[in-house]
Amino acid sequence: MKLALYLPNFRDVVTVKELEDLTAKAEELDFDSVWTLDRIVVPEASDRQALQYPFGMMEAFPKQLPVSARGQWYQGWPLISWLAAKTSKVRIGMSITDTPYRAPGVLAAEIATIDHLSNGRINVGVGAGWMPEEFAAASATHIFPKRHKHVRETIEIMQGIWTNELFEYHGEFADFDLCGFGAKPIQDPHPPIYFSGLKDPKRSANRIAKYNLSGWIGIQDTAEELATWRGPIERELAEIGRADALDNLELCSMYWFVITDEPTDQTPAGKASNILAGTSEQITENLRGLKEVGLTMPLIWPPFADVPVSKTLEDLEQLNNEILPQVNEG
Numbered sequence: 001m002k003l004a005l006y007l008p009n010f011r012d013v014v015t016v017k018e019l020e021d022l023t024a025k026a027e028e029l030d031f032d033s034v035w036t037l038d039r040i041v042v043p044e045a046s047d048r049q050a051l052q053y054p055f056g057m058m059e060a061f062p063k064q065l066p067v068s069a070r071g072q073w074y075q076g077w078p079l080i081s082w083l084a085a086k087t088s089k090v091r092i093g094m095s096i097t098d099t100p101y102r103a104p105g106v107l108a109a110e111i112a113t114i115d116h117l118s119n120g121r122i123n124v125g126v127g128a129g130w131m132p133e134e135f136a137a138a139s140a141t142h143i144f145p146k147r148h149k150h151v152r153e154t155i156e157i158m159q160g161i162w163t164n165e166l167f168e169y170h171g172e173f174a175d176f177d178l179c180g181f182g183a184k185p186i187q188d189p190h191p192p193i194y195f196s197g198l199k200d201p202k203r204s205a206n207r208i209a210k211y212n213l214s215g216w217i218g219i220q221d222t223a224e225e226l227a228t229w230r231g232p233i234e235r236e237l238a239e240i241g242r243a244d245a246l247d248n249l250e251l252c253s254m255y256w257f258v259i260t261d262e263p264t265d266q267t268p269a270g271k272a273s274n275i276l277a278g279t280s281e282q283i284t285e286n287l288r289g290l291k292e293v294g295l296t297m298p299l300i301w302p303p304f305a306d307v308p309v310s311k312t313l314e315d316l317e318q319l320n321n322e323i324l325p326q327v328n329e330g
Contacts, residue, residue: 001291001327003320004033006095006254006301008309009079012071018309019074022302023083025313026090029320033091033123034083035299036076038098043133044069056219057130060270066304084118093123095217095254095299096196100129100150101138104157104174109181111191112162120186124158125217126151127196143173155193155211162190194250204229205236208245215250217299220271223289226251230294253290254299258307259283259315276300280323287327 005026007019026034045051046065055061067073076094083092099107115122128147129135135144143150153171160167162185166178185191192214195207207213218226230246237245255276264278266286275286276298290298300319302312 001287001295001324002032002297003029003324004035004252004297004299005031005316006035006037006299007079008302008304009074009076010037010039010067011073011304012067014073016074019079020086021309021313022316023086023090025316027087029316031090031320032297033093034087035093035095035123035125036079036083038076038094038096038101039065039067039073040075040098040101040134041137042067042069042071042073043131043137045133052132053130056271058219058271060272080114080122081117084114084121087118087121091121091123092118093125093194095194096125096127098129098134099126099154100135100140100143100147102154104154105161105169105176105179105181107154108158108161111158112181112183112185115185115187115191116183122185122187122191123194123215124191125194125196125215126154146172149173151195152207155213158193159190159211192250194252202232202236205233205240205242205245208233208249209237209240209242212245213249215252218253220255220273220275221253221290221295222268222270222273222275223286223293223295224268226253226290226295227293250296251294252297252299253295254301256303257283257300257315257319258303258311259318277303280318283319284323284326287323288330291327291330 008014023034042065047069049062049064051063054063055065080092111124128151132144135141150173153173157169157174161181166180168178169176194215194217195213196217234246237243257276259280260278264274266274276283
């Protein structure tokens with residue numbers, strides 16, 4: 001198991017210096033990667049717990065985001081180029097880019113440039129998005145009912161642009177004749193693509209096999225949830241002759257993380273479970289269980305509030321230097 005840092009750029013209050021300090025710590029500790037979060041808006045309705053859907057369309061959460069509409073958070077994509085300049089070893093990416101908010105060809109070309117700026121260190125996370133209010137703010141309301149198809153077309157366009165001198169595409173969301181899009185990515189054949197938000201095992205298996213995807217990213221997944229997801233995927237891949245694909249897939253999940261002095265309640269509570277929020281002993285045990293069912297890389301997510309960055313910096317050192325060796329030895 002290796003570690004990744006999920007930067008808290010989505011907070012009511014966060015400073016560039018804090019993001020810089022966290023990034024420097026991840027690089028110092030030889031983390032695999034640093035990721036940012038994609039959030040275009042926080043609707044005022046969220047402050048009243050009146051969103052159309054609960055956070056992430058997950059029933060365990062209220063119809064409210066964990067950051068207020070007046071919060072001073074930072075957009076995820078502008079931070080990617082900044083991360084490329086601030087780091088030299090750690091990989092960088094955004095979990096997850098909601099493709100309906102971006103023109104696929106523009107996104108592909110910009111990612112290729114960032115791959116050069118980072119000397120071949122960009123990861124590409126893609127997903128469909130879930131909040132109708134955010135689609136409206138991004139002028140993409142018409143895409144919401146077909147957002148999963150938009151993800152598929154975006155993957156096809158990115159891979160086409162990245163691997164061809166000239167490329168054309170004729171789909172529902174993009175329709176263009178042969179064009180050149182500038183520099184190709186450094187990574188061969190192209191940057192790794194991670195996906196998220198797929199619940200249907202058959203759809204997941206087909207997408208993994210068809211597009212040769214590199215990783216999957218969930219959120220707050222328990223060992224039981226990962227095992228439930230992995231089993232059907234494995235069977236579906238075997239049926240289409242790609243049983244090896246899952247073994248090569250980077251299986252990740254985003255976890256709220258804080259090391260506490262006193263034990264936390266570990267009663268199963270779905271996505272609201274204290275999976276990586278607890279004592280070092282609790283976190284060690286939970287990581288061992290996650291590793292056993294195939295998790296290869298947790299994305300360590302500092303809490304939205306009440307935990308200062310100085311505390312997170314100390315916790316990251318303890319996680320990397322004390323807890324992770326125990327997990328990997330087991």
